[in-house]
Amino acid sequence: LCKQLRLAHVAEAIKEVPFTEPEEYIYQILLKEQVGREQAKIARNLKQARFIDTKTLETYQWHKDICLPSHLTKEELEQLDFIQRKENVILVGAPGTGKTHLASALGRKACEYG
Structure with a gap:
């Protein structure tokens, strides 16, 4: 049944x-x-x-070289507010700066939130 x-x-x-x-x-x-x-x-x-790897925001290392636009905070990015506003996130930087890790971690969290 x-x-x-x-x-x-x-x-x-x-x-x-x-x-x-x-x-x-x-x-x-x-x-x-x-x-x-x-x-x-x-x-x-x-x-x-x-996703290729199991990257999470908990394991992401925020450092001083990461710059966000003045209207965006780290917390807002991690809360995925940009998705509700239907905005894109573009990650730019040299190799090894964590762009893929951050993108994968944000994507994983979005999947977890449905």
């Missing part, structure tokens, strides 16, 4: 969620289904993006 209803994560949740009250039990199972779907969506987005 779970397969017919496309509830792929419920079968696992039934084993994990302790039964307390009927409403709470159903809520926790459905919550696990939702989380499982979100994780599967992120995995699909990342696979479709075909």
